[in-house]
Amino acid sequence: MSLSRDAAGDIARVLTEALPYIQRFTNKTIVVKFGGNAMIDDELKEHFARDIVLMKLVGMNPIVVHGGGPQIGDLLKRLQIESSFVDGMRVTDSATMDVVEMVLGGSVNKEIVSLLNHNGGKAIGLTGKDGQLIRARKLKVTQKTPEMSTPEIIDIGHVGEVASINKEVLDMLVNSDFIPVIAPIGVGPDGASYNINADLVAGKVAEVLCAEKLMLLTNIEGLKNKDGKVLTGLSTAQVDALIDDGTIYGGMLPKIGCALSAVNAGVNSAHIIDGRVPHAVLLEIFTDTGVGTLITNTSRAPAE
Numbered sequence: 267m268s269l270s271r272d273a274a275g276d277i278a279r280v281l282t283e284a285l286p287y288i289q290r291f292t293n294k295t296i297v298v299k300f301g302g303n304a305m306i307d308d309e310l311k312e313h314f315a316r317d318i319v320l321m322k323l324v325g326m327n328p329i330v331v332h333g334g335g336p337q338i339g340d341l342l343k344r345l346q347i348e349s350s351f352v353d354g355m356r357v358t359d360s361a362t363m364d365v366v367e368m369v370l371g372g373s374v375n376k377e378i379v380s381l382l383n384h385n386g387g388k389a390i391g392l393t394g395k396d397g398q399l400i401r402a403r404k405l406k407v408t409q410k411t412p413e414m415s416t417p418e419i420i421d422i423g424h425v426g427e428v429a430s431i432n433k434e435v436l437d438m439l440v441n442s443d444f445i446p447v448i449a450p451i452g453v454g455p456d457g458a459s460y461n462i463n464a465d466l467v468a469g470k471v472a473e474v475l476c477a478e479k480l481m482l483l484t485n486i487e488g489l490k491n492k493d494g495k496v497l498t499g500l501s502t503a504q505v506d507a508l509i510d511d512g513t514i515y516g517g518m519l520p521k522i523g524c525a526l527s528a529v530n531a532g533v534n535s536a537h538i539i540d541g542r543v544p545h546a547v548l549l550e551i552f553t554d555t556g557v558g559t560l561i562t563n564t565s566r567a568p569a570e
């Protein structure tokens with residue numbers, strides 16, 4: 267089969283456009299968070315796996331951190347366990363924690379590992395308990411209503427935040443050409459499991475590994491303003507104002523929080539991108555087409 271001149275030209279253009287990015291990101295760590303809402307169908311998951319394997323083959327070091335919120339929600343529903351969220355965090359009692367561990371550490375993690383391996387990668391799945399990869403502590407959540415004079419601490423159960431990441435485990439895997447696939451379950455000092463928002467884990471992993479990029483794949487085009495326009499290049503002060511006026515709420519809160527914290531800790535850039543777009547990862551890494559919301563260190567970010 268021979269290609270038409272136009273088709274051959276398109277392919278050549280795409281490949282040459284990719285070259286400087288391949289050169290720039292060789293040997294660089296790229297942390298990709300695959301949100302549960304971006305895992306909407308088998309084709310998208312397959313595209314995701316192929317993108318990650320391609321990154322590895324051209325010399326980058328992708329690390330996958332996955333979510334699975336909707337998948338946890340489905341099983342809780344089937345088991346008739348009620349679930350609720352505070353500031354984007356699932357209130358997690360003991361029964362819910364069991365389900366979280368089964369879904370994230372079991373079905374979701376192993377599905378992604380299998381997909382990567384099937385597409386020619388060498389993937390290894392881990393929860394934060396393996397090699398004590400994610401040491402966690404209980405997350406303290408405060409809430410303040412207009413009636414309260416001071417914020418009050420509320421208990422949302424077995425929900426954690428990252429205390430530390432055991433970098434040695436990831437270095438060992440990456441040095442042996444494995445692609446780590448991390449489920450966001452942390453382990454406390456007493457061995458207890460903690461449910462951690464996957465964005466927070468991805469952000470901390472990116473920080474600890476001094477990653478070049480943190481990519482958060484979700485089910486929306488990016489961070490939007492009240493008129494639905496995708497915003498990019500925001501300063502910390504602008505983000506704070508958007509939180510205060512309610513423009514940023516729910517699941518976007520941990521996402522934007524971890525993106526800011528990662529770039530302030532030295533990660534070159536963080537991107538909130540629409541994982542429903544086929545090959546969203548490839549488009550972000552290998553082409554000049556900027557997609558979604560880009561967050562860089564505030565000292566360098568252009569204000570919108």
Ligand SMILES: Nc1ncnc2c1ncn2[C@@H]1O[C@H](COP(=O)(O)OP(=O)(O)O)[C@@H](O)[C@H]1O
Pocket residue numbers: 301302303304333335354465483484485486488489490491513514515516517518519521
């Ligand atoms: N300002 C905002 N811009 C875009 N999305 C927002 C904003 N504020 C809140 N959201 C919500 O955050 C959601 C993404 O968070 P979440 O559902 O937790 O995604 P994921 O499962 O991928 O982590 C969006 O689908 C949207 O409903």
Ligand SMILES: CC(=O)N[C@@H](CCC(=O)OP(=O)(O)O)C(=O)O
Pocket residue numbers: 300301302303332333334335336338354355356366425426450461462463464465517
């Ligand atoms: C504390 C907390 O909220 N944990 C999340 C962990 C999974 C997750 O973060 O999944 P997504 O990225 O798909 O939203 C949860 O239980 O849903």
